[in-house]
Amino acid sequence: MVLLQQLLQARRPRLPLHLPAHGRGRGLAPALARLLRQAPGRWDLPELPEIGGPLEDEGAVAESQRALADLLGAKRCWYGVNGASGLLQAGLLALAQPGERVLLPRNLHRSLLHGCLLGQLEPVLFDLPFDPASGLWLPPSPEHLEAVIRAALAEGPLAALVLVSPSYQGLAGDLAGLVALAHRQGLPVLLDEAHGAHLGLDPRLPAPGLEAGADLVVQSLQKAAGGLAQSAVLLQGAGSDLDPGRIERALLWLQTSSPSALLLGSTEAALLHLRSAQGRQQLRRALDQGLRLRQRLQARGLQLLENQDPLRLSWICAADGINGLEADDWLMQRGVIAELPEPGCLTFCLGLQPPRGLLRQLPAALHQLRRSLGSAERLTFSPPPLPLAASPERPLAEAWRAPAEAVPLEQAAGRLAAEPLCPYPPGIPLLIPGERIDGPRAAWLQEQRRLWPHQIADTVKVLIA
Incomplete structure (x- = not known):
C-alpha cells in the first residue's frame, strides 16, 4: 500500500505553486x-x-x-x-x-x-x-x-x-x-x-x-x-x-x-x-495578487518573463546565473513547489486561489535562493539549429517501432533518430523519430551536453542502419 500511504500522509507544502491549479483543493469549483x-x-x-x-x-x-x-x-x-x-x-x-x-x-x-x-x-x-x-x-x-x-x-x-x-x-x-x-x-x-x-x-x-x-x-x-x-x-x-x-x-x-x-x-x-459572478470575482482577486507579486519581485531586482497571463509567473533565473533545476530542488526542500523547472527559467502556477502568505513568502524565498546559489555570470542560451519546417525522413510509426541502438553523441551525426529528443525546455522535441540528426544539430547537442551535463544524456537512440 505504498501509493495509498503516500496519498493518506501527503502534507501541504508551504507554497504549492504547481498543477492542478486548484492548489490542493483550496481552489476547487x-x-x-x-x-x-x-x-x-x-x-x-x-x-x-x-x-x-x-x-x-x-x-x-x-x-x-x-x-x-x-x-x-x-x-x-x-x-x-x-x-x-x-x-x-x-x-x-x-x-x-x-x-x-x-x-x-x-x-x-x-x-x-x-x-x-x-x-x-x-x-x-x-x-x-x-x-x-x-x-x-x-x-x-x-x-x-x-x-x-x-x-x-x-x-x-x-x-x-x-x-x-x-x-x-x-x-x-x-x-x-x-x-x-x-x-x-x-x-x-x-x-x-x-x-x-x-x-x-x-x-x-x-x-x-x-x-x-x-x-x-x-x-x-x-x-x-x-x-x-x-x-x-x-x-x-x-x-x-x-x-x-x-x-x-x-x-x-x-x-x-x-x-x-x-x-x-x-x-x-x-x-x-x-463564468459565475463568484468565479469571476475569484479570478479577479487572483489576477490582482499575481500582478502585485510580479511588482514585488521586480522591485527586488528579479527578472521575470513578460507574459500575458498574470497567473503564470516565470522567473528567468539564468539572469542570476542559476540553473532552474537546481533552484527547483533548493526551493522544494523548503516547502516551495514550482510547476516547471527549466535550465533558464522557473515557472510558478498561482491558480484561482493562490496560497496564503504568497506575497510575503515567495519574494523572501527567492531572495534567499539568490544569495545561496546566484552568481554574477548570466547564463544565456543558443537556439537549436532547426529547419523552418521539416518532416521525418522515415515514417513516424515505422521509425518509432524499428530496431534501435544507443550511440555516443559524437557518433550521432547523419543517423536517424529513434525516439523524441527533448533536451529543454521539457517536452519540446529537437528531434522526432525518423528525423535525421544533421551535423549542426549533433554539434549543438554536444555543446548542450557540455553546458548541462546532468540534464542531457551522453548517448542518443538511433535507428540501426
Missing part, C-alpha cells in the same frame, strides 16, 4: 467540492440512462454539453476524461485522414506526436522564435507563420494546422491573426488551449481561441480552473464547418467506454464556476 464531501463512491456511477455520456444524445451529460456550448459560444462541446491529451489526439484525427500532412509547432505537446502515429499522419514540425535570455520558444507572429506555411506547402499539401496558446509559461501571441492567416490558406486550426480555460474572462487576459476563430479548441480544467486532473473539454468553433460526426468518431476511438462521472462533473463544475 464549489459545486465540485460539495460533491467530494459526499460519501466516497456515491458519485462513481456508470452511464446510467439519466446520466448518459459524452457521445450520447440523451441524459444529463448531453444536456450539460449543449448548455455549455451555448454559454461558451461554441457550436458543439464534448467533455473528456483522458485529459487534454486525449482530446488533442481526437481533434487531430478528426481534421486529417491517414497519409495526410499536418503542420505542428515545435512546442507541441507529445500527445500530438502520438496522435500522428495513431492516425498515420505525417507531422511537419515548424520552428519558432527563440529567447536567448530564458531559453524559451516564443509565440510565432503572423509573418513568421506565413513563411512557415509557404515552406511547408512547397513540399506538399497540408490538412490542418495546430497552434499552442497560451504556452506553459503564459505566453500568447496574435492568435486571431494566426488563425485568419491559416484560414486564408484553407487550413483548419486545432488550438491547444490547455492552459487557457480562463482566458477572456477579465480585461487583463487575452481573448480565447473560440473568439479568435479556431475550429477546434481543447482546454484542460486542471491547468487554469478549479477542476480535477484529467477533466477537459473539446470545443468546436461557431464558424467551423467540420462534420461533428468526424469528431465523435475520433472520440469513440480514443476515449474510454466507461467515463468517470466524477471527471465529467468536474468539467461542468469548473466551466460553470469560472
Whole structure:
C-alpha cells in the first residue's frame, strides 16, 4: 500500500505553486467540492440512462454539453476524461485522414506526436522564435507563420494546422491573426488551449481561441480552473464547418467506454464556476495578487518573463546565473513547489486561489535562493539549429517501432533518430523519430551536453542502419 500511504500522509507544502491549479483543493469549483464531501463512491456511477455520456444524445451529460456550448459560444462541446491529451489526439484525427500532412509547432505537446502515429499522419514540425535570455520558444507572429506555411506547402499539401496558446509559461501571441492567416490558406486550426480555460474572462487576459476563430479548441480544467486532473473539454468553433460526426468518431476511438462521472462533473463544475459572478470575482482577486507579486519581485531586482497571463509567473533565473533545476530542488526542500523547472527559467502556477502568505513568502524565498546559489555570470542560451519546417525522413510509426541502438553523441551525426529528443525546455522535441540528426544539430547537442551535463544524456537512440 505504498501509493495509498503516500496519498493518506501527503502534507501541504508551504507554497504549492504547481498543477492542478486548484492548489490542493483550496481552489476547487464549489459545486465540485460539495460533491467530494459526499460519501466516497456515491458519485462513481456508470452511464446510467439519466446520466448518459459524452457521445450520447440523451441524459444529463448531453444536456450539460449543449448548455455549455451555448454559454461558451461554441457550436458543439464534448467533455473528456483522458485529459487534454486525449482530446488533442481526437481533434487531430478528426481534421486529417491517414497519409495526410499536418503542420505542428515545435512546442507541441507529445500527445500530438502520438496522435500522428495513431492516425498515420505525417507531422511537419515548424520552428519558432527563440529567447536567448530564458531559453524559451516564443509565440510565432503572423509573418513568421506565413513563411512557415509557404515552406511547408512547397513540399506538399497540408490538412490542418495546430497552434499552442497560451504556452506553459503564459505566453500568447496574435492568435486571431494566426488563425485568419491559416484560414486564408484553407487550413483548419486545432488550438491547444490547455492552459487557457480562463482566458477572456477579465480585461487583463487575452481573448480565447473560440473568439479568435479556431475550429477546434481543447482546454484542460486542471491547468487554469478549479477542476480535477484529467477533466477537459473539446470545443468546436461557431464558424467551423467540420462534420461533428468526424469528431465523435475520433472520440469513440480514443476515449474510454466507461467515463468517470466524477471527471465529467468536474468539467461542468469548473466551466460553470469560472463564468459565475463568484468565479469571476475569484479570478479577479487572483489576477490582482499575481500582478502585485510580479511588482514585488521586480522591485527586488528579479527578472521575470513578460507574459500575458498574470497567473503564470516565470522567473528567468539564468539572469542570476542559476540553473532552474537546481533552484527547483533548493526551493522544494523548503516547502516551495514550482510547476516547471527549466535550465533558464522557473515557472510558478498561482491558480484561482493562490496560497496564503504568497506575497510575503515567495519574494523572501527567492531572495534567499539568490544569495545561496546566484552568481554574477548570466547564463544565456543558443537556439537549436532547426529547419523552418521539416518532416521525418522515415515514417513516424515505422521509425518509432524499428530496431534501435544507443550511440555516443559524437557518433550521432547523419543517423536517424529513434525516439523524441527533448533536451529543454521539457517536452519540446529537437528531434522526432525518423528525423535525421544533421551535423549542426549533433554539434549543438554536444555543446548542450557540455553546458548541462546532468540534464542531457551522453548517448542518443538511433535507428540501426
